[in-house]
Amino acid sequence: MIVLFFIPLFIVALAKRLLSPKQTKSIDKKHVVVTGGSSGIGKSAAVLAARKGANVTIIARNLERLSSAEKEIAAACIHKDQIVTSVSVDVSNRKAIQSELDKLEEKIGPIYMLINCAGMALCGKVEDFTEQDINTLISANFLGTLYPIQSVIPKFKDRKEGIIVLTASQVALMGMFGYSIYSSCKFALRGLAESISMELKPYNVSVTLALPPDTDTPGFENENKTKPEETHLISQTGGLLAPDTVAEKLLQDALVNNFFSVVGFESFILTTLCTGMSPFASLLELMIQSVLLGPLRLIGAYYLTSFDKIIQKCYLTKQKSQ
Numbered sequence: 001m002i003v004l005f006f007i008p009l010f011i012v013a014l015a016k017r018l019l020s021p022k023q024t025k026s027i028d029k030k031h032v033v034v035t036g037g038s039s040g041i042g043k044s045a046a047v048l049a050a051r052k053g054a055n056v057t058i059i060a061r062n063l064e065r066l067s068s069a070e071k072e073i074a075a076a077c078i079h080k081d082q083i084v085t086s087v088s089v090d091v092s093n094r095k096a097i098q099s100e101l102d103k104l105e106e107k108i109g110p111i112y113m114l115i116n117c118a119g120m121a122l123c124g125k126v127e128d129f130t131e132q133d134i135n136t137l138i139s140a141n142f143l144g145t146l147y148p149i150q151s152v153i154p155k156f157k158d159r160k161e162g163i164i165v166l167t168a169s170q171v172a173l174m175g176m177f178g179y180s181i182y183s184s185c186k187f188a189l190r191g192l193a194e195s196i197s198m199e200l201k202p203y204n205v206s207v208t209l210a211l212p213p214d215t216d217t218p219g220f221e222n223e224n225k226t227k228p229e230e231t232h233l234i235s236q237t238g239g240l241l242a243p244d245t246v247a248e249k250l251l252q253d254a255l256v257n258n259f260f261s262v263v264g265f266e267s268f269i270l271t272t273l274c275t276g277m278s279p280f281a282s283l284l285e286l287m288i289q290s291v292l293l294g295p296l297r298l299i300g301a302y303y304l305t306s307f308d309k310i311i312q313k314c315y316l317t318k319q320k321s322q
């Protein structure tokens, strides 16, 4: 009898939790730093942050691209006194990035949001990567995300607020022909994001891991130049998104404290399938994942088989031509 009394109460409490909208944090007049903000997804994120009233700092190395992006971002500002600035520094240089971020805090104000978008991809078969290529990929994608994060965390903890975004990739969830080194770096970002998300929760600092699919950016154009045929063919099975679309979802997810930021149905399937022990954003998300995980394994198996077929076909064609 007592159990029967509690069941309706439980259902009402659950429904309330599921249906209550998530509060969106505001970045109006807050300082937002975007690494890789001079191009592609980072530039789009910086423009969107400016449109939301934030003081925006972009970080990259090439001065010309920084200056042209700064103008584009400034044009998107909605307040007269909004500050847009840029810093040329290599994010994988620990001392330099720490010092620049410290200076920015003094000059512009406390950093509220750090969006890590700096990164790059090189493709190829694992045995063909030179030591230099490997170091470049690890520096740009892993160390270049870790060091800015390490620099801001003590201040975020002191202030008991902050938002950190790490930009990984769909190949942070699954390995893919041609992406061995890049994918390893992006897998590492998932481990980093999950760990710091746990460490920072008591300090009211949120962590979002963005997992963009193929996105039409200068970086993607460069990546295409190094793709083996197999990787090209597998990539063609998915679509190509606009950087603005990816950046908009990234900001939206980060501002409502979602751990994963994904765009599109295929990304949703992959993320749900690989969710494992990752943080969940809401009870609703947890329930959807619990129900879908089993059936999605079968859909995943279908994709894997079709990728294997593409690779086998390329292998046989090459064998014949030899």
Ligand SMILES: NC(=O)c1ccc[n+]([C@@H]2O[C@H](COP(=O)([O-])OP(=O)(O)OC[C@H]3O[C@@H](n4cnc5c(N)ncnc54)[C@H](OP(=O)(O)O)[C@@H]3O)[C@@H](O)[C@H]2O)c1
Binding pocket: 035, 036, 037, 038, 039, 040, 041, 042, 059, 060, 061, 062, 063, 065, 089, 090, 091, 092, 117, 118, 119, 120, 121, 139, 140, 144, 167, 168, 169, 170, 211, 212, 213, 214, 215, 216, 217, 218, 219, 220
């Ligand atoms: N485009 C895609 O299809 C795609 C898909 C999944 C994930 N991603 C990820 O999304 C992020 C942005 O990619 P994107 O396609 O927008 O690339 P992008 O157009 O090439 O932009 C990359 C930005 O990062 C900066 N950067 C690179 N290395 C840096 C370093 N060591 N120090 C400071 N800045 C550095 C670049 O400027 P400088 O070269 O002047 O320094 C540029 O501003 C990357 O992490 C990428 O791996 C992209």
